[in-house]
Amino acid sequence: MINETYKEMLGAKSVIRELSEYATARGREIGYENVFDFSLGNPSVAVPQEFTDEMIRLLQTEDTMTLHGYTPSLGNPLYKEKIAQSLNKRFGMNYGPEHIFPTTGAAGAISHAIRAITKPGDKALAFAPFFPEYRPYITGAGVELEVVPADTETFQINFDKFEEMFTKDVAAVLVNTPNNPSGVAYSTETLTRLAEILTAKSKEFGHTVYLLSDEPYREIVFKGADAPYVSKFYDHTLSCYSFSKSLSLPGERIGYVAVNPKCDGAEFIVPMCGQISRGTGHNCPPSIIQQAVAKVCDMTADLSVYETNMNIIYDTLVELGFTVVKPGGTFYIMPKALEEDSIEFCKKAKEYDLIFVPTDGFGAPGFFRMAYCIETEKVERAMERLRKFVNEVYKK
Amino acid sequence: MINETYKEMLGAKSVIRELSEYATARGREIGYENVFDFSLGNPSVAVPQEFTDEMIRLLQTEDTMTLHGYTPSLGNPLYKEKIAQSLNKRFGMNYGPEHIFPTTGAAGAISHAIRAITKPGDKALAFAPFFPEYRPYITGAGVELEVVPADTETFQINFDKFEEMFTKDVAAVLVNTPNNPSGVAYSTETLTRLAEILTAKSKEFGHTVYLLSDEPYREIVFKGADAPYVSKFYDHTLSCYSFSKSLSLPGERIGYVAVNPKCDGAEFIVPMCGQISRGTGHNCPPSIIQQAVAKVCDMTADLSVYETNMNIIYDTLVELGFTVVKPGGTFYIMPKALEEDSIEFCKKAKEYDLIFVPTDGFGAPGFFRMAYCIETEKVERAMERLRKFVNEVYKK
Structure with a gap:
């Protein structure tokens, strides 16, 4: 008989996967360049x-x-x-x-x-x-x-x-x-x-x-x-x-x-x-x-873009008043949401086509994750959008 | 602590692997062309x-x-x-x-x-x-x-x-x-x-x-x-x-x-x-x-050599009086050993540099497996050796 344990696991969809799918669908609607998808940790630099x-x-x-x-x-x-x-x-x-x-x-x-x-x-x-x-x-x-x-x-x-x-x-x-x-x-x-x-x-x-x-x-x-x-x-x-x-x-x-x-x-x-x-x-x-x-095995792809992106994002977050620990590496950053319920925060950001992942599933609610393995040009435009979002929703 | 179950598994060496290692070592000694290694089921024809x-x-x-x-x-x-x-x-x-x-x-x-x-x-x-x-x-x-x-x-x-x-x-x-x-x-x-x-x-x-x-x-x-x-x-x-x-x-x-x-x-x-x-x-x-x-995915490598080899081996086995079922496919054949203990039979064959695998580990003792994914020329020479082995050991 079908294994019930694995069958039941089918119900629980991954939050990250759902957000990424939403971003793709939204991209088809309004153009991919207009969706700021920080959901997936997929490398964005070419293989050596x-x-x-x-x-x-x-x-x-x-x-x-x-x-x-x-x-x-x-x-x-x-x-x-x-x-x-x-x-x-x-x-x-x-x-x-x-x-x-x-x-x-x-x-x-x-x-x-x-x-x-x-x-x-x-x-x-x-x-x-x-x-x-x-x-x-x-x-x-x-x-x-x-x-x-x-x-x-x-x-x-x-x-x-x-x-x-x-x-x-x-x-x-x-x-x-x-x-x-x-x-x-x-x-x-x-x-x-x-x-x-x-x-x-x-x-x-x-x-x-x-x-x-x-x-x-x-x-x-x-x-x-x-x-x-x-x-x-x-x-x-x-x-x-x-x-x-x-x-x-x-x-x-x-x-x-x-x-x-x-x-x-x-x-x-x-x-x-x-x-x-x-x-x-x-x-x-x-x-x-x-x-x-x-x-x-001693080489890496050109990983410098991740640091460039991190600095742009970190500076903007600090400027906008976010509580955030500066990353020492990876292509992630995890700021505190501007309201207690980070799921709610991410939902509101989504209205601005900013796709962030609430970190409840990572065992630390109240924060959100941004995966910045995307082009720097897009990161820059995303920061404009983030400013608009924060100003309109949280500083009115 | 180290998992004892997996650690204990280290003791049990694979019979096939041991025979294959023996064949390699023996090859270094007397020349690879003189060892008739039927132990491993490794494809012997080129990738398409x-x-x-x-x-x-x-x-x-x-x-x-x-x-x-x-x-x-x-x-x-x-x-x-x-x-x-x-x-x-x-x-x-x-x-x-x-x-x-x-x-x-x-x-x-x-x-x-x-x-x-x-x-x-x-x-x-x-x-x-x-x-x-x-x-x-x-x-x-x-x-x-x-x-x-x-x-x-x-x-x-x-x-x-x-x-x-x-x-x-x-x-x-x-x-x-x-x-x-x-x-x-x-x-x-x-x-x-x-x-x-x-x-x-x-x-x-x-x-x-x-x-x-x-x-x-x-x-x-x-x-x-x-x-x-x-x-x-x-x-x-x-x-x-x-x-x-x-x-x-x-x-x-x-x-x-x-x-x-x-x-x-x-x-x-x-x-x-x-x-x-x-x-x-x-x-x-x-x-x-x-x-x-x-x-x-619709193609295959040139698999015809396996059938050529099988026919040569099957005919020789029959001629030598082995009990054997003719294969319908694969690159294996599984004749009955010429004595009840097939491990003993394979040990004697090894003395003639014929490397066969006893099928006790396959749940059917008394037989042996020959993997004939090797060059036809070598199969032909192996059959000469098999004749010699059978005649000297079992028909004296």
């Missing part, structure tokens, strides 16, 4: 030419059976080697290829990592504001997700609440820095304190609590931001990465888990991920994409 | 040039953000449309794009399909001989897999045992035709009787029992074989397909679930698969591969 060139080179020169054949179940050796070298060079780590497990994006990475270091019935903690898809990724492994309320002043970690909620059944803690939706990067101070608490609690409870670090925005960091590499602070860290944002390749589903070589069970975790794949039917990411990304 | 051309065209002409951007969560519309058209034209079906869910190969397809139509604790039946990876795919969904013993005379279905084991808690039946490892295709007669039993049991138990049809070898069918399209026989069928074998693209992880439009809940199953993906971190198969395969 070097990636395209390498794909074409592989297709033109490699034997098709090698190029498109099965990769070993733990991933393409060259891809693993290149990722390890890149991380070691950039962050002073000591990864070997045996610590890298290629996955279909960060979703695949988190789904494997959580299964490797928990058992069904365990608990995991995440910090608000958080990416809502963490819920299916974590609960899909039979693990209960509890969300530590946000520190809404800074969007760093609310440590008092964290320590209060950090009970013995917690097996994993999940962080996302730079953060979707706040745009904030966790500081050296934050990560130091986080590591201290993790170490103390692991000792107190007599079992290692792992840190899952979701870092798809790691390469989108703005000038002056303090955004260190998470795994440097705490040995028992599994870093979950995706090239979706740094290379603008979200549809190609390519990422990895990087297991800190000093973590408990470091020698088992990648082979265990291979076993986990068998039960989810995931297998490796596409062969040709692994090979092409191995060549360009 | 049209696929490569279409990949290059997409890379050279399409906007990178469209080409590599997120696909809709239920898949690329063109891919879905083209698959539906192709199946309708070839098999007289009536699929719409809404019945096609793109997956990362057949592994992804089976893993989604089983979750859609069962709940944890249900039972599924498969027929020996069967592909051993069905066990993790099915049990990964929390479903218990029971295997109906083989009809070793014909490798069709052992219907007496099937009816005996078909209890009320069975929610799904899994078939694989043409079959890995036997090479046999289920006949019109077999599928007709299977459908009758499924219909009768569904009625008796008051719930629809679904048929999952795993068909990665559907396009490798030999002259004169009766190998009809499974979904024609029973409405409540989910067809699980992979282009791994037909286009020689196993590493690119591209396949689909095709939901029979007349099956119970046909309108829900594809959207439910989208929800299932969220819990396993699977998401869609790679964007560019979906787009390229949409163009060539």
Whole structure:
């Protein structure tokens, strides 16, 4: 019989998806250039030419059976080697290829990592504001997700609440820095304190609590931001990465888990991920994409537009009197709404063709998210519209 | 803490993988041309040039953000449309794009399909001989897999045992035709009787029992074989397909679930698969591969070598006195070993550098599998070696 659990999930539509669909429909009506769609976190900069060139080179020169054949179940050796070298060079780590497990994006990475270091019935903690898809990724492994309320002043970690909620059944803690939706990067101070608490609690409870670090925005960091590499602070860290944002390749589903070589069970975790794949039917990411990304894994697309957009938006928000934390990276910003009910605020903004996402679904009501992965020219026009909206609706 | 279940799985090495590794090591020692490796089911014919051309065209002409951007969560519309058209034209079906869910190969397809139509604790039946990876795919969904013993005379279905084991808690039946490892295709007669039993049991138990049809070898069918399209026989069928074998693209992880439009809940199953993906971190198969395969989904690589090889091997086996069922398709054949213990038989064959896989792991001991996706010239030399082996060891 049809599985009722999954069938019931069909009812709950994603707020982001609904807003994005509305924006598209509205664009058909009044012209896309007149709809200021800040709903979707879809990269807006071109893929590096070097990636395209390498794909074409592989297709033109490699034997098709090698190029498109099965990769070993733990991933393409060259891809693993290149990722390890890149991380070691950039962050002073000591990864070997045996610590890298290629996955279909960060979703695949988190789904494997959580299964490797928990058992069904365990608990995991995440910090608000958080990416809502963490819920299916974590609960899909039979693990209960509890969300530590946000520190809404800074969007760093609310440590008092964290320590209060950090009970013995917690097996994993999940962080996302730079953060979707706040745009904030966790500081050296934050990560130091986080590591201290993790170490103390692991000792107190007599079992290692792992840190899952979701870092798809790691390469989108703005000038002056303090955004260190998470795994440097705490040995028992599994870093979950995706090239979706740094290379603008979200549809190609390519990422990895990087297991800190000093973590408990470091020698088992990648082979265990291979076993986990068998039960989810995931297998490796596409062969040709692994090979092409191995060549360009040290590069990024031209990500500078995101910082340009952020500065324009941040300055306008401050000028208009919004309470807002300046992002350290990503292509998101998360201002406080001008009324308590941010859903209501976003509804009113929609009347001005400004498409913002209320952050209730991110575990932090009262705010809204703007995804500014759009052309700068449009951002500028959107700021005019925002001024008009705020002045007419909230300053009359 | 490290998950003990997955850690324990690390101990059990795959027999096929071990034999294949042995063959590679032995090749380094005595020359690869002198090792007759029939262990791995890896396609041995080139990818169609049209696929490569279409990949290059997409890379050279399409906007990178469209080409590599997120696909809709239920898949690329063109891919879905083209698959539906192709199946309708070839098999007289009536699929719409809404019945096609793109997956990362057949592994992804089976893993989604089983979750859609069962709940944890249900039972599924498969027929020996069967592909051993069905066990993790099915049990990964929390479903218990029971295997109906083989009809070793014909490798069709052992219907007496099937009816005996078909209890009320069975929610799904899994078939694989043409079959890995036997090479046999289920006949019109077999599928007709299977459908009758499924219909009768569904009625008796008051719930629809679904048929999952795993068909990665559907396009490798030999002259004169009766190998009809499974979904024609029973409405409540989910067809699980992979282009791994037909286009020689196993590493690119591209396949689909095709939901029979007349099956119970046909309108829900594809959207439910989208929800299932969220819990396993699977998401869609790679964007560019979906787009390229949409163009060539009606084609196949030149698969004729498999039939050439099969005929050479089958004739030699018969001549040497083996009991063997002639394959209707695939690139496998499954003769009876010349002694009761097929593991012992394969060990002796290995002394002659003939690498065969005992089928104990496929649920049918006493036989061995030969994967003949290798060059015909090598098959011919292997037959000489096989003659020598049989004459020296079993006919002295």
